Amino acid sequence: MALLAFILGTLGVVVLYWRYWRNGQRHLPPGPKKLPFIGNLLSMPRRAEWETFADWGKEYNSDIIHASALGTSVVILNSYQVAVDLLDKKSAIYSSRPHFTMFHELSGWGYLFSMLPYGDVWRESRRIFTKHFNSSHHDAINQQRDILYVRRFIWQLLEKPHGFLRHARTLVGSTTLSMTYSINVRPYDDPLIEIVENAVETAVELLIAGAFLVDVFPLLKYVPKWFPGAKFQRKAAIMRENSERLRNATFLTTEKLMEAGNYSPSFVSDALRENIDNPKDIDLLKDIAAQVYMAGADTTASALGTFFLSMVCYPEVQKKAQRELDKVLNGRLPEHGDIVSLPYLHALVKEVYRWKPITPLGLPHQSISDDLYKGYHIPRNSMVIPNQWAMLNDERDYPEPRHFRPERFLKDGRLDHSVRDPMDIAFGFGRRVCAGKHIAHSTIMLAAASVLSSFDLLRERDENHREIDPKGKYTHALISQPLDFPCVIKPRSAYAAELIRSSSGLDIVD
Numbered sequence: 001m002a003l004l005a006f007i008l009g010t011l012g013v014v015v016l017y018w019r020y021w022r023n024g025q026r027h028l029p030p031g032p033k034k035l036p037f038i039g040n041l042l043s044m045p046r047r048a049e050w051e052t053f054a055d056w057g058k059e060y061n062s063d064i065i066h067a068s069a070l071g072t073s074v075v076i077l078n079s080y081q082v083a084v085d086l087l088d089k090k091s092a093i094y095s096s097r098p099h100f101t102m103f104h105e106l107s108g109w110g111y112l113f114s115m116l117p118y119g120d121v122w123r124e125s126r127r128i129f130t131k132h133f134n135s136s137h138h139d140a141i142n143q144q145r146d147i148l149y150v151r152r153f154i155w156q157l158l159e160k161p162h163g164f165l166r167h168a169r170t171l172v173g174s175t176t177l178s179m180t181y182s183i184n185v186r187p188y189d190d191p192l193i194e195i196v197e198n199a200v201e202t203a204v205e206l207l208i209a210g211a212f213l214v215d216v217f218p219l220l221k222y223v224p225k226w227f228p229g230a231k232f233q234r235k236a237a238i239m240r241e242n243s244e245r246l247r248n249a250t251f252l253t254t255e256k257l258m259e260a261g262n263y264s265p266s267f268v269s270d271a272l273r274e275n276i277d278n279p280k281d282i283d284l285l286k287d288i289a290a291q292v293y294m295a296g297a298d299t300t301a302s303a304l305g306t307f308f309l310s311m312v313c314y315p316e317v318q319k320k321a322q323r324e325l326d327k328v329l330n331g332r333l334p335e336h337g338d339i340v341s342l343p344y345l346h347a348l349v350k351e352v353y354r355w356k357p358i359t360p361l362g363l364p365h366q367s368i369s370d371d372l373y374k375g376y377h378i379p380r381n382s383m384v385i386p387n388q389w390a391m392l393n394d395e396r397d398y399p400e401p402r403h404f405r406p407e408r409f410l411k412d413g414r415l416d417h418s419v420r421d422p423m424d425i426a427f428g429f430g431r432r433v434c435a436g437k438h439i440a441h442s443t444i445m446l447a448a449a450s451v452l453s454s455f456d457l458l459r460e461r462d463e464n465h466r467e468i469d470p471k472g473k474y475t476h477a478l479i480s481q482p483l484d485f486p487c488v489i490k491p492r493s494a495y496a497a498e499l500i501r502s503s504s505g506l507d508i509v510d
């Protein structure tokens with residue numbers, strides 16, 4: 001054993017040194033100085049990596065940066081143009097995903113197609129997903145769902161305003177479970193929401209870079225669960241249990257609803273009605289369905305949370321949006337058809353995506369062959385990170401980027417299409433661009449319109465009646481979520497409160 005360990009260790013060192021030497025011979029993009037064997041491991045930032053990566057861009061005067069860690073080549077894209085040049089225009093090379101031992105092999109989440117390498121299973125999954133969710137049949141039903149659950153959401157804001165971030169999650173959970181599984185969840189304490197939220201909660205750690213040593217030293221995966229220090233194996237076991245529960249409990253519920261003949265059409269019910277009975281196809285269907293919640297819940301909830309935060313921090317923006325809504329709605333609640341008449345609100349939601357990037361570093365891509373870009377060598381199997389934070393804060397596109405200013409997207413009262421649309425960045429790039437982009441955007445627009453037409457969102461006051469500035473703190477993970485902050489949610493009038501109550505659709509809740 002000792003001899004084997006020695007041989008493997010020596011081989012590892014030789015390979016790392018060879019890669020270090022070979023890369024030194026090639027013209028890689030600029031970046032921080034690398035040490036032999038470990039590369040930039042020690043200089044890799046632990047917090048707000050996106051800001052350090054953007055600083056490197058300025059320091060080396062380049063929108064494309066190269067770093068490495070223990071032999072893994074890392075390419076950071078700090079501008080929209082570079083991201084489009086590589087991830088869009090050369091998508092045949094840049095559409096795979098890196099492999100993480102904890103995620104793909106141990107956690108039980110390896111089936112999610114958002115993280116699958118480029119290949120047949122990913123292609124088939126994405127095709128099935130897109131065929132259903134991009135159809136006009138889905139759009140029509142989904143708009144009704146949005147209305148139903150958004151109205152319930154504003155009713156919850158009226159009844160229990162302090163839980164606004166939790167209600168936002170319930171809104172996202174309700175639309176997602178309904179469109180995927182035909183499940184109509186309860187507004188409070190729904191057991192299925194508990195199962196799926198629990199699964200998401202335990203999976204969050206997987207999305208924190210460097211959280212698990214086994215990703216750096218994959219051989220650790222063979223360490224048994226009982227071994228001292230093998231906490232990651234115990235965590236992996238819990239994650240596996242949760243991921244299976246999410247996949248199966250939801251699917252079973254659809255089957256039961258279908259047996260009872262009491263359901264609205266969804267992704268799973270439509271597929272089952274086509275008489276899928278081959279266990280392999282059923283398994284793939286379950287995998288794709290579970291993906292919807294995992295991709296859509298935290299991201300959409302984060303955007304809604306940022307919407308509330310921005311409205312509390314920028315009351316004059318809120319007032320402008322309300323004036324626009326009042327003119328268009330004339331005392332009724334908004335519907336999807338109103339959205340085209342609301343350019344200011346549209347600009348406001350674009351600014352929400354830009355101001356606090358939801359996935360500051362996007363989702364990593366991986367290159368599948370060597371490439372040459374502007375004279376730089378991009379090695380095969382590089383982890384390619386689109387630094388969305390840097391792009392959405394790029395002063396060349398968005399002057400004074402830290403200010404929340406919807407006006408930057410408007411000209412003469414209309415949307416100015418010459419300004420870079422944050423949606424072209426926030427939802428990713430190329431063949432791996434977000435598959436639920438229009439679904440998320442439709443829910444967020446309707447929710448923002450409904451909240452602002454019904455409520456004033458105000459700063460809370462302390463015991464001395466001074467306004468409390470929200471700190472605007474966010475979680476640190478692949479998906480950045482606002483932490484709870486003080487916010488007063490007050491109906492704009494007695495009429496608005498009555499309208500919310502009479503439109504909440506609670507008769508459809510069991």
Ligand code: HEM
Nearest residue numbers: 114295296299300358363427428429432433434435436440
């Ligand atoms: C505001 C909300 C959302 C944001 C900001 C967002 C953002 C993203 C980003 C950045 C990616 C990776 C793109 C890339 O690799 O370049 C992605 C992938 C994905 N998103 Fe979203 N997303 C949101 C909501 C949703 C929703 C609601 C769904 C489902 C209905 C969804 C489904 C997916 C799927 C399936 C992928 C994987 C695509 C693939 O790898 O082929 N997303 N999303």
